[in-house]
Amino acid sequence: MSDSIPVDPLALREEVKSKYRAVAVDPRGGYHFHTGRPLARRLGYDQAVVAALPDSAVEAFAGVGNPFSLGTLKADERVVDLGSGGGFDCFIAAGQVGPQGRVVGIDMTEEMLGRSRAAATAMGLRNVEFRQGVIEDLPVEDRSADVVISNGVINHCADKRQVFAEVRRVLKPGGRLQFADIANGKEIPAGALRNIDLWTD
Amino acid sequence: MPVACRAQAGRQMLEQSGFADVVIGPPVDTFGGAGGESEARLFEVFGYAFLAHKPK
Helix, strand or coil, rough: CCCCCCHHHHHHHHHHHHHHHHHHCCCCCCCCCCCCHHHHCCCCCCHHHCCCCCCCHHCCCCCCCCCCCCCCCCCCCCEEECCCCCCCCHHHHHCCCCCCCCCEEEECCCHHHHHHHHHHHHCCCEEEEEECCCCCCCCCCCCCCCEEEEEECCCCCCCCCHHHHHHHHEEEEEEEEEEEEEEECCCCCCHHHHHHHHCCC | CCEEHHHHHHHHHHHCCCEEEEEHHHHHECCCCCCHHHHHCCCCCEEEEEECCCCC
């Protein structure tokens, strides 16, 4: 992975916002990726847990893997979700950490925040909170999180090293980052790397 | 699909960013049957779970 950034980071951010605004408004709109319950099934989430969630908590899910597949969260842990979208992974995390735990979802898209907050309210969850922000500059206190999770979001950021620096800042010593993202087996041509659509589709 | 990195490059970046004990899970066919499947196949794009620790 190169340190150089072949696209304009601010233009990329606006394009990502636009794409995920569309998903928030119309989760079944027909995208290049799966969404909702079929996606959660494909990615290996516990189907009993997913089935217990209302449609409003699941339908805008657009992750690329399962951040809980390498270990479930522990009771009472403090969790931060980078790019929480419709809140699906936050709701899964909230169930794992229990009522004494705490989950903070960070998202930059008003429409996703509206969706996730409404779903949390509908479920009566008191241990989940959603904050507006970007993951390169997290609105989270230093050394406050036991775990940082994320799903299909870090790859949308041009400056991944800044994201990881922020994760280190908010994690407690000994804390862990468990996330899902995509990776390619074949080299992507330099010309394609400058195509902003490839970063956001 | 978003521009990805190779999974092992992701491990290297995590370690260079100060994380330790990095674990990468098996590939998942994230885009199979979706509109982006052909592009995913072209670049062998899969989903992976990553686990990394901030040293104590």
